[in-house]
Amino acid sequence: VTTSWVEVPDGSPFPIQNLPYGVFSPAGGAPRCGVAIGDRVLDLSAVVVPHADSFAAPSLNGFLALGRAAWSDVRRSVIDLLTDPAHQPAVEPHLHRLDSVVLHLPVEVADYVDFYSSEHHAMNVGAMFRPDNPALPPNWKHLPIGYHGRAGTLVVTGTDVVRPSGQRKPPDADRPTFGPSLRLDIEAEVAFVVGTPSTLGVPVTTADFREHVFGVALLNDWSARDIQAWEYQPLGPFLGKSFATSLSAWVVSLEALETARIPLPHQDPDVLPYLVDDDAWTLDLALEVRLNGELASEPPFSTMYWSPGQQLAHMTVNGASLRTGDVYASGTVSGPEVGQRGSFLELSWGGRDPLQLPSGREVSFLEDGDRVTITGWATAADGVRIGLGEVSGTILPAHSRNGEVHPA
């Protein structure tokens, strides 16, 4: 471990050990790629690093496509620039204060897949959505269940989220009604960002995970539970989730998370051979969910049942190809304890037992004006936090195009 000549405030999520990648615009400037350190961002398009031309772009995709060797080369180079004081005079002019720049979606998202890999979450939701069936579907422990989401509505942290309208049908009603969602929720998730593409028709194995996946981000899969419950059978979630999915501004490289690797929890029954990972690991990431600043939950990523490598192998075992910019998310991270649940649906048990916040507010679902912030970090061996930054969003009132659209 080395020290940077850039002063890093205590508790910053972005120490020299981290160096996450993002896209930013300095005041009056065009979007470009950078690396965060402390409360600064280094303009990678303006300093001497390998593949510098790939950083003068409004997304990380060009850099991500270069592959693992290039990712390592750049990281080594950035560490050198930020630790050797000899570089300080040349580099310092290209460090911008984070509070002076605009952050953009770091990746031009190709396909977005959402998994469902927390056993605790699946058990909770199953019990609420399908009370007459076993909480865990019969396929759940044989494959990491996943589905495609809407890539075009991934938005960067800080983007306001308009409350969606749609159809919902109370169980005792004859017909659906239409109006703004009354059960607007979050899902605290960890996302994996694909760098290197693969060939159509050729599966990617668990062993190839590090050749294809560049890094990790935080994701909030906003969910309108009333819309979802009415629409999702038989073909899965659609409008209950497609209105917005928020992504953190920073992608932390797998290299930076090396010390956060932990063994995957035991899987029983045994998985099929294509899902066997001889080096089955996950990441020891702590998450925090805050509602208007108050702590609502502390989901532990370490409790997920399926590993990111297994998710990748499953997603491609049918020959589906990867593209640079593919994002796949873990599904809601919920731990075994009540205070570790990653959605308000679970935290309030479907609204039956509202969550009581320190301020006294009782929360079942989100109200207009609510701001949700999810943070996450790994703790390195020396106690330093490798932060994933945050993913936040504020709920705006439903759109009212005309009286007909919003009869409610």
Added chain:
Amino acid sequence: VTTSWVEVPDGSPFPIQNLPYGVFSPAGGAPRCGVAIGDRVLDLSAVVVPHADSFAAPSLNGFLALGRAAWSDVRRSVIDLLTDPAHQPAVEPHLHRLDSVVLHLPVEVADYVDFYSSEHHAMNVGAMFRPDNPALPPNWKHLPIGYHGRAGTLVVTGTDVVRPSGQRKPPDADRPTFGPSLRLDIEAEVAFVVGTPSTLGVPVTTADFREHVFGVALLNDWSARDIQAWEYQPLGPFLGKSFATSLSAWVVSLEALETARIPLPHQDPDVLPYLVDDDAWTLDLALEVRLNGELASEPPFSTMYWSPGQQLAHMTVNGASLRTGDVYASGTVSGPEVGQRGSFLELSWGGRDPLQLPSGREVSFLEDGDRVTITGWATAADGVRIGLGEVSGTILPAHSRNGEVHPA
């Protein structure tokens, strides 16, 4: 109706009334945009048309983004170029024989959504997949059910399709097994291509359909029924469909299909106000499915329950935004008659009653080497066919990466 100075062979799907858009490479040349007429393609990047710069690109997206007025301007200009003999000397050098060029995916696909809008198909599949429940889910007549598919595995007609491998569990087995799909199938569909984007948070109404949707193509949503049946509950189809989805090379503009507009079949019960379309219409498109050249089915698009305008309004009513290059498909087109079913699952009733082809071959699902070709067309008032071209693909044997991956 006018006549082109380009000779159009009898029965060509591409008369002067059509002029579909695609992307092609002439021998030794880079991909560019063109319009098909007869057995030729006109290089739009090389002739004098409005917005010519948008056609020197490997996808139609630049042109699609220009919007409805530009689409009309270009169509008028191309009609003029191809009908006024005065233009022949300047234009003829830029007409390439279709059999001398390579056709590419016409659109850089943003998000891909698949609907489920044929009542006959939904009834058939429901009866087979969910025999203990009503064939039609309770939400089916209240909303056009849809889900997101994998945009990155849309491929152009003619691309071979590798048989996918995956998990499947026979009903009487204790555990799933792994291997190449044993129930590989097609879904004959009609796709709609979005040109003009919309704003996140703002629904698009049925009345705005023509401002956003440019045109129509054919789509084959290849489906591995055994993989799908095991994986799809509770979050919908994933690997059973994501290995490949084939799109025709030509996008026919809505303007060219003006005479194919017909009223939508009656909907009962009444739909919610946001799905009301004062000018509810669909297209009178005939489809043909051929297996190795033999006619297998004749699905009629006119029998679809939900209109393309309703699908668009539903897809965005929650505020989800559109991007240029979004593709949404109708779902399998199946008519009321046995010979009008758009999948082999239905044509063979799940394999129970194999379809007998004229050659004597009995078909339940696809074998390696099988070639499926779907064609489609509208018939204009003067009896001229406005063809959608074709979408075809040949099944290749499953990939065998190593013994472990394919224990079956």
